[in-house]
Amino acid sequence: MASVPFYFYFIYCIFGLILPKIIFKRILLILDMKHTHCLIIGSGPAGYTAAIYAARANMSPVLYTGHEPGGQLMITNDVENFPGYPQGVNGAMMMADLQAQAERFGTEINLGVLIERVDFSVRPFRAWADNGDEITADSVIVATGASAKWLGLPSEKRLMNIGVSACAVCDGFFYRGKEVAVVGGGDTAAEEATYLAKLCPKVHLFVRKDYLRASKIMQERVKNTPNIEVHWNTEIQEILGGEHVDGVHVINNQTQEKKHIALEAVFVAIGHQPNTQIFKNILDMDETGYLITKPGSTYTNIDGVFACGDAQDKIYRQAITAAGTGCMAALDAERFLAAQGVI
Numbered sequence: 001m002a003s004v005p006f007y008f009y010f011i012y013c014i015f016g017l018i019l020p021k022i023i024f025k026r027i028l029l030i031l032d033m034k035h036t037h038c039l040i041i042g043s044g045p046a047g048y049t050a051a052i053y054a055a056r057a058n059m060s061p062v063l064y065t066g067h068e069p070g071g072q073l074m075i076t077n078d079v080e081n082f083p084g085y086p087q088g089v090n091g092a093m094m095m096a097d098l099q100a101q102a103e104r105f106g107t108e109i110n111l112g113v114l115i116e117r118v119d120f121s122v123r124p125f126r127a128w129a130d131n132g133d134e135i136t137a138d139s140v141i142v143a144t145g146a147s148a149k150w151l152g153l154p155s156e157k158r159l160m161n162i163g164v165s166a167c168a169v170c171d172g173f174f175y176r177g178k179e180v181a182v183v184g185g186g187d188t189a190a191e192e193a194t195y196l197a198k199l200c201p202k203v204h205l206f207v208r209k210d211y212l213r214a215s216k217i218m219q220e221r222v223k224n225t226p227n228i229e230v231h232w233n234t235e236i237q238e239i240l241g242g243e244h245v246d247g248v249h250v251i252n253n254q255t256q257e258k259k260h261i262a263l264e265a266v267f268v269a270i271g272h273q274p275n276t277q278i279f280k281n282i283l284d285m286d287e288t289g290y291l292i293t294k295p296g297s298t299y300t301n302i303d304g305v306f307a308c309g310d311a312q313d314k315i316y317r318q319a320i321t322a323a324g325t326g327c328m329a330a331l332d333a334e335r336f337l338a339a340q341g342v343i
């Protein structure tokens with residue numbers, strides 16, 4: 001059989017491989033669009049860790065932080081449980097360090113810019129930002145996190161971080177030996193109350209109904225913890241304090257009886273909302289909006305799109321677990337791009 005002439009390979013390379021890429025890049029240039037091997041949406045520990053790994057793997061990642069750069073840790077004073085910080089670290093400082101580390105290896109960071117819409121139906125994937133950017137990407141890492149739900153009281157906002165928190169594991173230690181409260185009746189509230197009961201002499205659990213929505217086992221734990229006092233049908237009307245929390249006004253929503261209770265911290269545990277609305281009907285998610293990834297990986301239902309951090313984790317929700325899955329997402333994306341011959 002006659003062998004294929006050498007010039008055939010040459011023509012094949014020009015027309016089959018190189019030209020389409022050149023033409024594609026030209027079109028992007030004309031349309032004033034950006035292209036990246038790896039688009040990272042979100043900027044908590046998951047997004048920044050993904051960026052560090054992706055940048056070091058020559059994937060030239062482009063990261064959009066969203067409107068709250070740094071995510072939930074920006075409202076956390078001291079992080080004392082992230083390994084490597086024996087004296088603890090301020091949440092905002094930690095995020096600034098992670099951002100600087102991601103930038104050091106060449107991540108393009110778009111601060112305060114929100115990705116509003118995506119099209120994952122064809123590759124390259126496309127995304128549109130609220131600053132007018134239109135970007136195409138060979139792979140996407142979703143790290144949009146979840147936001148704690150709040151009661152919506154002005155006093156809650158005013159005393160945020162000085163006694164009001166949404167994370168007992170993060171902030172409970174600062175109130176050891178003190179009387180505290182947890183609001184909510186789900187698994188998170190039950191878990192936070194039992195966690196705090198190991199540190200605090202008394203934990204008030206304010207439940208707005210006359211039953212707990214938490215799983216049976218968590219209900220049992222609450223019941224069997226003597227220093228948790230459950231206040232049924234009870235809602236906080238106001239959180240009191242100046243420089244720090246020193247009490248709450250509560251009301252029984254059945255009897256209308258009002259009470260003042262002196263305490264030093266309020267942990268709001270009424271649920272989280274994963275920031276995944278823009279992926280609805282695109283990425284698989286559970287009924288509450290948490291993205292579904294293939295077990296043991298960060299693969300979503302779309303090849304080339306990976307999810308990490310709290311957007312896909314309703315159980316652990318820690319900075320360290322978010323960072324861990326961010327690393328996994330970058331490694332998964334790198335392997336995907338290598339298999340596609342992109343990098």
Ligand code: NDP
Pocket residue numbers: 150151183184185186187188189191208209212213269270271272314315
């Ligand atoms: P949930 O939505 O399950 O529960 C929220 C609780 O907060 C409910 O009791 C709700 O009351 C109450 N609530 C909501 N809004 C207010 C308000 N404005 N004022 C007072 N109370 C309010 O959220 P969770 O975070 O507890 O759990 C989310 C999911 O994560 C669940 O599926 C849970 O099972 C899971 N999870 C699992 C864990 C584990 O497996 N270890 C740990 C933590 C969570 P109402 O009942 O009246 O609506």
